[in-house]
Amino acid sequence: MKSFIKARDVKTIFNEKVIHDGINLDINKGEIYGLLGPSGCGKTTLLREMVMLQDFHGGSINILGHELDAIGHNEAQKLRREWGVLFQAGALFSSLSLRDNIALSLVEYTNLSQKMIDEIVEFKINLVGLKSSDASLFPSQISGGMKKKAALARALAMDPKLLFLDEPTSGLDPISARDFDSLILKLRELLGLTIVMVSHDLASICDTLDRVAIIDEKKIVYEGSLNNIENNNNKFIQMFFKGIS
Amino acid sequence: MKFSGEFTLYLINSYEKKLDKIDVTNIKSIEINLKDLVYFDTASSIFINSFIKKCETNGIKVDILTSNKDVLATLDLVKTSKKTSQQIPKVIKTTLLASIGKITYQYYIGLLAFMNFLGKLFVTKVYYLKSIKNIRFKEIAFEINESAIRALGIIALTSFLIGLVVAYQSAYQLKLYGANIFIVDMLGISMLRELAPLMTAIVIAGRSGSAFTAQIGAMKITQELDAMRTMGFDPYIFLVLPRIIALMIAMPILIFVADIMGVFGGIIVAYIDLGITPKLFIERFSEVVLAKHFFIGLLKGPFFAFMIASIAVYRGLMVKDDTQSIGYNTTKSVVESIFAVIICDAIFSILFTNMGI
CATH class of the missing domain: 1.20.5 (Single alpha-helices involved in coiled-coils or other helix-helix interfaces)
Known part of the structure; x- marks a missing residue:
């Protein structure tokens, strides 16, 4: 299988505090891959490093064949169009309506006609399970669950190959959370996405993830499928996965 | 000792005072009777526990009389957590x-x-x-409207009042010397050259600068800036530069309006207080107030605008991930940009005077 993301020996240091000390992981094409670990272990930091929001201090991260520590401006811009990122609270642009939020990348990066853009936006809105009538609402007028769906539609606007999700189900009620899980599975099936997510939601982890990496004590303590995970004797894994299987 | 009824943290203080009064040196053993307690909370449990400890170190035997399971369980909980927990480190002075x-x-x-x-x-x-x-005309136009055109009213009003007040105060002094007509020289030069640009800058720093900081700071907290970056929209191009450029374009226009209104205020005072007709005022004005004063005033505009906008935007980007930080940085933004404007004005003043302009 072709690996989309390759991290080798990644080190991160904040104010003399070591966050990651030699992280290695491979994420393959078409996978739903989870980054798990106790809070404060640096899952979100690692995700932010992958999407070039934060620098790392050693090792290398390779995404879709681009080395992040030696990437040029134009190459970085090109790479940014090949992924979508969903932030924890959605991070929709509050000055734009949902339609404009989703259309923004299309307007800026392509020379599609207004009619074509409208059609794409409508398709994406329906794909994530929002109604077309919601399109003219502003982010402050909609609920948390809708915000996440709209942000997902925005992340999918450019038809990315890679999707990064930061705690996609946090703050949602259990029913919406399960809906979101099945939405993610459906999207993977329909669009052949590769999805990387940080999550705490055990139900969502068991339902959606193909493989996981568990970060504890600055290192990856487990990488692989969820099948035999409870046999691992790491303290966090034992605590977290006690009930399943 | 006997406790009865509800023993909660509100009662600890009064018990503590009573216990302090008792002289413990002659006592060999104490019975703590908790039989009649209805309710016993953890704070009182901690209090009883530390009292027992104190007694034991003084060699006093302590017996606890109770059969209530809840009370014993609470006491046990405090005892075990005391053993396992570490002390919270004191803040180092x-x-x-x-x-x-x-x-x-x-x-x-x-x-x-x-x-x-x-x-x-x-x-x-x-x-x-x-x-x-690459130039984002739409954003620049939007910002010019938002942060400058909408500020026209307040700037017109403040500079009109400043012109009025300055003219009124100096009219009184000039009358003493019978130098009434010199109000035109004084007001014209001070208004065009110094007061109008400075007042405009201060109003804009308070009105638009603080808005820049708060807007960008809020966008940072809601991760909108991160979202922009991951989508490949550089916040410097989309947010920072349009604001700075918009203010640099709009500032001279605002100063021009401030000039007109300030001088207008002066004309009114000169007419009412000193009996100088507007016609005479304007004739004298074009005679003695050189155009260079006007242009120097306008020239300051873009520099002040750059100071205000860049400090405001920088402060916005400095906002950390908590809400307090927005208030802190907005205050800082206004204070620092007004200070920077005054420093910049002082430098201009010295520079132009030495150059003989």
Whole structure:
């Protein structure tokens, strides 16, 4: 299988505090891959490093064949169009309506006609399970669950190959959370996405993830499928996965 | 000792005082009777527990009389957690010298961060001007309207009042010397050259500068800036430069309006108080107030605008991930930009006077 993301020996240091000390992981094409670990272990930091929001201090991260520590401006811009990122609270642009939020990348990066853009936006809105009538609402007028769906539609606007999700189900009620899980599975099936997510939601982890990496004590303590995970004797894994299987 | 009824943290203080009064040196053993307790909370449990400890270190035997399971369980909980828990480390007090050093270092880091911001701004500007397509006219126009055109009213009013007040105060002095007509020279030069640009800058710093900081700060907290970056929209191009450029374009226009209104205020006072007709005022004005004063005033505009906008935007980007930080940085933004404007004005003043302009 072709690996989309390759991290080798990644080190991160904040104010003399070591966050990651030699992280290695491979994420393959078409996978739903989870980054798990106790809070404060640096899952979100690692995700932010992958999407070039934060620098790392050693090792290398390779995404879709681009080395992040030696990437040029134009190459970085090109790479940014090949992924979508969903932030924890959605991070929709509050000055734009949902339609404009989703259309923004299309307007800026392509020379599609207004009619074509409208059609794409409508398709994406329906794909994530929002109604077309919601399109003219502003982010402050909609609920948390809708915000996440709209942000997902925005992340999918450019038809990315890679999707990064930061705690996609946090703050949602259990029913919406399960809906979101099945939405993610459906999207993977329909669009052949590769999805990387940080999550705490055990139900969502068991339902959606193909493989996981568990970060504890600055290192990856487990990488692989969820099948035999409870046999691992790491303290966090034992605590977290006690009930399943 | 007998406790009965509800024993909660509100009662601890009064019991503590009573216990302190008892002289413990002659007592060999104490019975603590908790039989009649209805309710016993953890704070009182901690109190009883530490009292027992104190007695035991003084060699006093303590017996607890109770059969209530809940009370015993609470006491046990406190005892075991006391054994396992570590003390919360005390906050280390710093000396005066250490805190002076710390503050100085923070200012130094802040200065470096601002230099870093200016450097990034310059690089973006160069990239920006490489192609006309990169210039975001829509955003610039939006910001000109938002932060300048909408400020016209308040700027017109303040400068009108400033012109009025300055003219009124000096009219009284000039009358004493019978030098009434010199009000035109005085007001014209001071208004066009110094007061109008300065007042405009201060109003804009308070009105639009603070808005820049709060807007960008809020966008940072809601991760909108992160979202922009991951989508490949550089916030410097989309948010920072349009604001700075918009203010640099709009500032001279605002100063021009402030000039008109200030002088208008002066004309009114001169007519009412000194009996100088508007016609005479304007004739004298075109005679003695050279055009260079007007142009110097306008020239200051873009410089002040750059100071205000860049400090405001920089402060917005400095907002950390908590809500308090927005207030702190907005205050800082206004104070620092007004200070920077006054410093800049002083430099101009010295420069132009020495150059003989």
